[in-house]
Amino acid sequence: MGNDSSNKEVEIPLYEVFIRSANGLEHRHVGSLHAADAEMAIMNARDVYVRRNEGVSIWVVPSACITASDPSSKEMLFGPSRDKIYRHPTFYNLPEGVRNI
């Protein structure tokens, strides 16, 4: 840091951490941590989130790079799937005796 910033430290950036617990499974969000860069974020994630065989692969993403949906737009984003019940197999009545369908 330059001299001008010596009395006010810059906060070390926040990263979100995703762990794949075993091959064959997807990465899952486990939490976050602070790191100066992605490489350090991986190292820190190793120390914080996989001390006991919790995973085989780590992803880190700067938290600032994540765009999340707004809970108030829930209707717009998730509403339609409820009123289009014909998208679900249970919507259809089949005659008795039909098999394997």
Place this chain on the structure above:
Amino acid sequence: MYNQSLDKGPLKDDGRDQDEDRRIEFEHNVLAGYTVEPKDWMPEGYRKTLIRQMSQHAHSEVIGMLPEGDWILRAPTLKRKAILLAKVQDEGGHGLYLYSATETLGVSRDLLYEDLLHGRAKYSSIFNYPTLSWADVGVIGWLVDGAAIMNQIPLTQCSYGPYARAMVRICKEESFHQRQGFELLNEMMNGSEKQKEMVQNSVNRWWWPTVMMFGPEDKDSVHSKESRTWGIKRVTNDELRQNFIDVTVPQAEILGVDLPDPDIRWNEERGHYDFGEVDWTEFWRVVSGHGPCNRDRIEAKRKAWEEGVWVREAIMAHALNEKVVDRHG
């Protein structure tokens, strides 16, 4: 590991919540078992209560590294040293899980930590007692971590998702902490007279501070009621304390140590152990900063923070440099 209810009163909304309907709906949902996630609407009081409780909990974890950390270099065997190192590392990890969960509420870790370093934030009173002998390492595992587990299991059902998930992870690891402590003590209790004496002496010193870890009695803890409505705290201080004593008394018998409370006896009618009066004057004295080690603990953290400035500056400068190099290829 160490959540403790330290609060004297509830944090009330300061009138900024205009939306009474949303608030009623929120409380209704929480009672129905709905989990609140970071971006959901929440009453300001809920957010503030969580920030305070979760950051206190995080602070307790990192302060909790100090009393045990004092024994890493003096551990009697390589095996015990490796175990203790792993345990102290876990405590640091627990602190990080919790700071990370608290940050989802829109506060920065640096600000929370600054509050700790300047004595504006509280942490569990138990860490203001010194670790005077090796047996203390075992007693902290058995009693202090045992009390912490009792406190933390209901928090895995807490209404705030990130807190609940952090607690699940912590509880899993905590079980190793308690078992290593019990095993350590059991080994000493099968050793020489001097070792047995050391264990008893340690239990005598830690028993009451541990019983105090559950916080003030329900009748003095106004905070509990509001936390219950919001699904933050689902079991009261007194219930937790009773559960802890009920499971610990038989463990003490197996270990062959006496608990320093002559009033402990089985109450057939209640189906619980009765126990003696807690010295609440001592509890409040320690909580308010006048325990044996309050000043040392904060001093140690402040020193570490200040001496680490150059490291933090260097890693940021390095990261910035790398970016510049990347860009210019």
